[in-house]
Amino acid sequence: MIGKEQALNMIEYALGKSPADQTEILMMGHDHFLTRYANSQIHQNTAEENSTFFIKAVLGKKIGISTINQATPKALETAVESACKAAKNQKEVNDYPGLPQKAPIVDFNAFCPRTAEINAEEKALIVQDMIVRTHGDRMALNGAFYTGSYEVAAGNTNGILAYHKGTLTDISALTSSNNTTGYASASARDVDTIDYTRLIEESLESAKAYDKTITLEPGKYPVVLEEYAVADMLIYLSYMGLSAESVENENSFLIPHRGEKLFSESISLFDDALNPLAFGTPFDYEGVPKSRLDFIKKGTITGNCSHNHYSAFKAGTKTTGHALPPDAGLSTAYPFHLIMEAGDAQNQDLLDAMGTGILIKRFHYLTSVHDLKTILSGMTRDGVFWVEKGKITARISDMRFTQSIIEALKNVEALSSKRKSIWFRDFSVDFPITAVVPRLFIKEFNFTGQTEF
Amino acid sequence: MKQHLSLALDTVEDMGSSYADVRWISRKTQNIYTKNQKVEAFSENLSQGIGIRVLYNGAWGFAGTNKTDEKSIIDTAKRALRLARAASRVKVLDVMLSEAPTVRDSYKTPYKTDPFSIPTDDIIETLIHCDEIMNEQDEFIKVREGHFDAYSEKKDFMSTEGSEIYQEILWCGGGISASAVCSEDSQTRSYPASFGGEYSTRGFEFFEELELEKHAAKIAQEAAALLKAPQCPQDKTTLLLGGSQLALQIHESCGHPIELDRVLGMEASFAGTSFLTPDKRGEFQYGSKHVNIHCDAAYPGGMGTFAYDDEGIPAQKYDVVREGIFKNYLTSRETAVLFEEDSNGTVRADGWERMPMIRMTNINLEPGEWNIDELIKDTQKGILVDTNRSWSIDQQRLNFQFGTEIAYKVEEGSIEGIYKNPTYTGITPEFWRSCDAVTDKNNWQMHGIPHCGKGEPMQTMFVGHGCSTARFRNVQIGVFD
Numbered sequence: 001m002i003g004k005e006q007a008l009n010m011i012e013y014a015l016g017k018s019p020a021d022q023t024e025i026l027m028m029g030h031d032h033f034l035t036r037y038a039n040s041q042i043h044q045n046t047a048e049e050n051s052t053f054f055i056k057a058v059l060g061k062k063i064g065i066s067t068i069n070q071a072t073p074k075a076l077e078t079a080v081e082s083a084c085k086a087a088k089n090q091k092e093v094n095d096y097p098g099l100p101q102k103a104p105i106v107d108f109n110a111f112c113p114r115t116a117e118i119n120a121e122e123k124a125l126i127v128q129d130m131i132v133r134t135h136g137d138r139m140a141l142n143g144a145f146y147t148g149s150y151e152v153a154a155g156n157t158n159g160i161l162a163y164h165k166g167t168l169t170d171i172s173a174l175t176s177s178n179n180t181t182g183y184a185s186a187s188a189r190d191v192d193t194i195d196y197t198r199l200i201e202e203s204l205e206s207a208k209a210y211d212k213t214i215t216l217e218p219g220k221y222p223v224v225l226e227e228y229a230v231a232d233m234l235i236y237l238s239y240m241g242l243s244a245e246s247v248e249n250e251n252s253f254l255i256p257h258r259g260e261k262l263f264s265e266s267i268s269l270f271d272d273a274l275n276p277l278a279f280g281t282p283f284d285y286e287g288v289p290k291s292r293l294d295f296i297k298k299g300t301i302t303g304n305c306s307h308n309h310y311s312a313f314k315a316g317t318k319t320t321g322h323a324l325p326p327d328a329g330l331s332t333a334y335p336f337h338l339i340m341e342a343g344d345a346q347n348q349d350l351l352d353a354m355g356t357g358i359l360i361k362r363f364h365y366l367t368s369v370h371d372l373k374t375i376l377s378g379m380t381r382d383g384v385f386w387v388e389k390g391k392i393t394a395r396i397s398d399m400r401f402t403q404s405i406i407e408a409l410k411n412v413e414a415l416s417s418k419r420k421s422i423w424f425r426d427f428s429v430d431f432p433i434t435a436v437v438p439r440l441f442i443k444e445f446n447f448t449g450q451t452e453f
Numbered sequence: 454m455k456q457h458l459s460l461a462l463d464t465v466e467d468m469g470s471s472y473a474d475v476r477w478i479s480r481k482t483q484n485i486y487t488k489n490q491k492v493e494a495f496s497e498n499l500s501q502g503i504g505i506r507v508l509y510n511g512a513w514g515f516a517g518t519n520k521t522d523e524k525s526i527i528d529t530a531k532r533a534l535r536l537a538r539a540a541s542r543v544k545v546l547d548v549m550l551s552e553a554p555t556v557r558d559s560y561k562t563p564y565k566t567d568p569f570s571i572p573t574d575d576i577i578e579t580l581i582h583c584d585e586i587m588n589e590q591d592e593f594i595k596v597r598e599g600h601f602d603a604y605s606e607k608k609d610f611m612s613t614e615g616s617e618i619y620q621e622i623l624w625c626g627g628g629i630s631a632s633a634v635c636s637e638d639s640q641t642r643s644y645p646a647s648f649g650g651e652y653s654t655r656g657f658e659f660f661e662e663l664e665l666e667k668h669a670a671k672i673a674q675e676a677a678a679l680l681k682a683p684q685c686p687q688d689k690t691t692l693l694l695g696g697s698q699l700a701l702q703i704h705e706s707c708g709h710p711i712e713l714d715r716v717l718g719m720e721a722s723f724a725g726t727s728f729l730t731p732d733k734r735g736e737f738q739y740g741s742k743h744v745n746i747h748c749d750a751a752y753p754g755g756m757g758t759f760a761y762d763d764e765g766i767p768a769q770k771y772d773v774v775r776e777g778i779f780k781n782y783l784t785s786r787e788t789a790v791l792f793e794e795d796s797n798g799t800v801r802a803d804g805w806e807r808m809p810m811i812r813m814t815n816i817n818l819e820p821g822e823w824n825i826d827e828l829i830k831d832t833q834k835g836i837l838v839d840t841n842r843s844w845s846i847d848q849q850r851l852n853f854q855f856g857t858e859i860a861y862k863v864e865e866g867s868i869e870g871i872y873k874n875p876t877y878t879g880i881t882p883e884f885w886r887s888c889d890a891v892t893d894k895n896n897w898q899m900h901g902i903p904h905c906g907k908g909e910p911m912q913t914m915f916v917g918h919g920c921s922t923a924r925f926r927n928v929q930i931g932v933f934d
Binding site for chain 2 (some may be wrong): 033034035036037038039040041042043044045046047048049050051052063064065066067068069070079082083085086089090091093119120121123124125127128131140142143144172174176181183249250251256326327328329330331332364365366367368369370371372373375377378379381398400402403404425426427446448449450451452453
């Protein structure tokens, strides 16, 4: 972490040194600590600090990008030179509109000093305490405990100059015995708000052995998906079809369904990095302010998709503030803070409404089988249960599903009133990808295979 | 820099560490991505820093920093030691390390032409020309993409056991793809592989040998033809796996399950564990007698090729599966000691900032005796699939499902049309036991995968898989919705 003053000074310095017609500079930095535990012992205890500058140089309609992770004037001069050289060797992007203009940004406090400063000894004690809590059930604890701070600064020659810093923590608890596993995780800005006792209880609850473990034949079953599974499904929807790039490629489900009421009134889905539950930043990686973007409003596909400055210009609209770092591509802009409106059901209400069916804790290793049809395949893991008359009666061996997300959302019968913030930490330490989701009761879900455990 | 690295090791030794190693890495990359006649991304990237790994009181600590001045390096070394000390309070067993040779050596990837020396406008010209060719083939071709990526890494390694190793690893590669789109469907064909293409630890000559322009028309025509092709039927039938797809099959169902850290539960909470438990070593019938798989970290051009791993262990070649029987894991110094053996040298980190762990090197399926044409002629009914489109496998690496870009329908010994949206699914050992033929060395090729994910934070590693087309019997195909 180099701090606001140095970050902005370095950006202004580099902008001043750039001979390009327009220049944009993004700085992303972090100082993070990850404690990993397996088989009830800490096996990796790591720390990482880094600051990377992304330079985008625009020469007429030619664009070049360079990155460097050294925060010195000399290093930045080298990187600016490299970006300009790259731009010179480029082909012209004839419809490039230039860099975005300055717009008001409202910063918010996302930094918790306690999360940034908690030391390795304290974290080890917390892990130790969690391990002790698994002893009574003869379980082993596996997982990871992340604490860290991040900073992002953006500036360009059109006057944008913005800085934001934050902290995040995330802790996971996979409890395991010879033949069962359970799981829970929690994320927050403030490490002291995590209820570790509750976390272990939740994990142990889903690891509990029942009198029997059954295997189910592939086929269509009613399901209740816990928040972890719902979040996985929605983040794939984001990749598959919610971006301007998918729409431009004519490969998004939004195109044939724009304005159509596909789902029940209870389904609303939007992106909002400014919602405190979403752990977002106040501006995107072009320095454009974030705002809410609705995708599904009371069951109707709005037709909105996420844009950066360039993709918006091509589509004849305004950026929605979803730019990614410049090396991701000129038109790449994903909604990474999806929020689904809650329903009014208690968790038990969902099981009661389902009656007989499957309760699923979590998915594993999802893959897009067909983007346009939003078909996803993956496995269940860490707690799959057979439910009869609203009560869990058996564990189920893990199963494979192959299911259209859109069809699944069409079949949502009820949503929980409580929601959970899920941070996809493994894919996004520097720019948090999150989803805020309820549990869902879906009346039909397509299982296509079994495994051996 | 060596003086600074030495100082880092001295610092943690003085503080009581029983072992430590340090890596300084300078990594340069160049990425070019073209789409529909435009350069969508063109970036040149430089990242450098050091990573220090410390063993203290039987536990690991690791710290990485991008700051390479003397004070920062010493502070980072102390940080690593503090992390190790804290970890040692929550341990069941002490980390023990197998013996390692003391090495003072250097290595450089052999290549003819440095890819970073090539004028980038020449590379862009090639990719844009491919784009034009693809665009001319059919009105339904809506998206054309091209990729070129080059990577160069300079790495100094030093350990408290006296090893000092300098390595320069270089790789490059790329590929093209064409997507045909109509109102209800979208189909893509790629060459030479999907998700960016093929890669090799060779110079620019590798990219030139791909001859992208020669293949542009064919993939565009196939993408357009797939829009009109019938859906791959659901069936249990004979499956021929082309090399590009078979490489990923090896990767997911053999490469990952033989990582010994994974087998021992170290990745349980995220990536999962493995069905290949230690009791299966040397005895388990992993595949049919036709299945011979080895690990070779020194294979010329393989993406998993180096001289020494990130523990200073020399690159090695050994059996993984011999005539169908599972023989060996990928090991580290920490895990090999459990078998009272030395490490077989597979530990790598994806950069200075990450802790090294067991990674695949080049995991290769050895060629068989069959000529590819004879194999097709010998197949009465089935499909030949190639070029990956989707992939998923359970956390013990048993139940898998893959999708490919295209399936060629095989009937009475010849190719009789194509299917779209092919998928196949199975259980790993059942699948490999159903292998009844592997094609010969003329059809064998090394495939490079630059984006293998493992660990937390996720580390992206480059690995290789050599293989030729193989045949599998009684496989479930056509699971789509």
